[in-house]
Amino acid sequence: MNVRKDSIVDQEDFKRAIFDVDDTSYLTHNYHPWAAKFIPQIPRYFIEKLTRKGDTVYDPFCGSGTTLVEALLLGRNAFGNDINYIAALASKAKATPLSPAQLGRVVAWKKGVLSLQGRWLGGQNHGEHGAGGRPAGDYTGEIRFDNKFHWFDKDVLVLLMQIKRSIEAVDDPAVKTFLLAAFSSIVVRVSRQESETRYAAIDKKIEIRDVFDIFLKKLDDMIERMRQFAAAVDGGSRAEVCQADTREMPSIPDASVQLVLTSPPYANTYDYYLYHKLRMFLLGYDVYNVRVNEIGSRNRYSSQKQDIGTFVDDMATCFGVFRRVIKADGHVVVVIGDSIVAKKHHSGLALIEEVASRAGFAILQAFSYKLDDISKLFNKRFRQKGKEEWVIILSKQSQNEP
Numbered sequence: 176m177n178v179r180k181d182s183i184v185d186q187e188d189f190k191r192a193i194f195d196v197d198d199t200s201y202l203t204h205n206y207h208p209w210a211a212k213f214i215p216q217i218p219r220y221f222i223e224k225l226t227r228k229g230d231t232v233y234d235p236f237c238g239s240g241t242t243l244v245e246a247l248l249l250g251r252n253a254f255g256n257d258i259n260y261i262a263a264l265a266s267k268a269k270a271t272p273l274s275p276a277q278l279g280r281v282v283a284w285k286k287g288v289l290s291l292q293g294r295w296l297g298g299q300n301h302g303e304h305g306a307g308g309r310p311a312g313d314y315t316g317e318i319r320f321d322n323k324f325h326w327f328d329k330d331v332l333v334l335l336m337q338i339k340r341s342i343e344a345v346d347d348p349a350v351k352t353f354l355l356a357a358f359s360s361i362v363v364r365v366s367r368q369e370s371e372t373r374y375a376a377i378d379k380k381i382e383i384r385d386v387f388d389i390f391l392k393k394l395d396d397m398i399e400r401m402r403q404f405a406a407a408v409d410g411g412s413r414a415e416v417c418q419a420d421t422r423e424m425p426s427i428p429d430a431s432v433q434l435v436l437t438s439p440p441y442a443n444t445y446d447y448y449l450y451h452k453l454r455m456f457l458l459g460y461d462v463y464n465v466r467v468n469e470i471g472s473r474n475r476y477s478s479q480k481q482d483i484g485t486f487v488d489d490m491a492t493c494f495g496v497f498r499r500v501i502k503a504d505g506h507v508v509v510v511i512g513d514s515i516v517a518k519k520h521h522s523g524l525a526l527i528e529e530v531a532s533r534a535g536f537a538i539l540q541a542f543s544y545k546l547d548d549i550s551k552l553f554n555k556r557f558r559q560k561g562k563e564e565w566v567i568i569l570s571k572q573s574q575n576e577p
């Protein structure tokens with residue numbers, strides 16, 4: 176690791192907290208796939224260091240909600256937003272404790288899926304269709320996506336839309352969110368999309384019985400984890416989550432946040448809108464809005480050939496929001512990797528230095544580790560030779576500072 180200053184955290188202590196860990200997907204953390212998730216030990220470390228019980232922690236690029244879950248487990252309140260609807264859905268499901276009565280509603284709803292399973296598989300076994308066998312009801316016409324049968328087997332898509340319809344009939348909004356997140360979590364697996372970070376179609380030979388098995392197993396696991404999570408959350412703590420562009424984030428009161436803790440998109444590294452496109456189409460979300468407003472996407476820097484300056488502009492706008500919402504003694508902690516745009520290497524630290532000076536923040540401490548050295552922090556895609564990942568701690572610059 177590289178040292179600049181050592182005023183806030185002891186790096187050895189930090190390294191021990193994040194490298195010597197076994198379980199990085201406890202409780203609700205494993206609910207939904209998301210590329211470049213934090214391991215929960217990173218937000219936990221800074222929340223414990225820089226906030227107290229009852230404080231508010233804000234993650235403006237909350238992805239799948241890792242920060243929010245950790246904030247609740249530590250008795251803090253949390254606020255999170257993400258431009259991606261699937262991120263907002265997953266975060267909300269992960270960070271909203273359900274009561275035993277609500278979990279009872281999930282279990283009751285599941286009985287409907289079991290009955291659907293009996294009809295589909297009974298119908299299949301006897302080669303039947305329609306009444307008495309495979310359930311009638313083809314809602315695939317509701318999906319506004321031309322290539323849907325390129326990405327999904329026809330029967331699988333019919334079944335998915337039947338499950339989705341049944342979720343939409345649920346009244347309790349938190350239960351509905353929980354079920355939609357369970358549904359969303361399996362979509363890529365039962366589609367022909369190659370993987371969570373590759374948007375190419377391959378033949379996976381997914382059968383109807385596989386869809387039921389995968390979905391029901393997921394549901395059971397989520398129910399059990401929710402029981403444990405709800406029991407572990409301090410009753411008074413709340414997480415608020417919304418789908419929103421951080422550059423326009425309006426609804427957090429001024430000077431109300433103790434800690435902004437986030438891993439922003441790394442320039443030219445991912446296309447979140449693309450990897451979650453099938454999920455968004457099935458759930459009826461506005462893919463275009465996510466595509467055009469996603470900061471840092473490969474689409475912007477590799478396809479549209481935008482200049483790295485646009486990334487700095489976007490982040491400076493976001494930091495303007497942080498400046499408004501954090502308290503005078505609050506902190507911002509950013510975990511950001513280096514990036515390569517137009518074959519030029521950009522240090523994550525240099526980018527944030529520029530952003531900070533434009534938005535009125537001072538860097539209190541920064542250190543890095545090599546992305547090819549680490550095995551557990553993020554997934555393989557981030558372990559690239561020569562790139563480093565930076566932990567940067569900032570505070571608002573006072574009016575008197577230069």
Ligand SMILES: C[S@@+](CC[C@H](N)C(=O)[O-])C[C@H]1O[C@@H](n2cnc3c(N)ncnc32)[C@H](O)[C@@H]1O
Binds near residue numbers: 237420
């Ligand atoms: C590195 S990921 C965060 C992962 C998160 N820490 C987790 O543990 O799941 C960066 C996130 O920034 C989001 N993002 C990109 N542009 C955004 C924007 N304009 N406003 C809000 N979120 C945005 C992406 O959708 C992505 O989820």
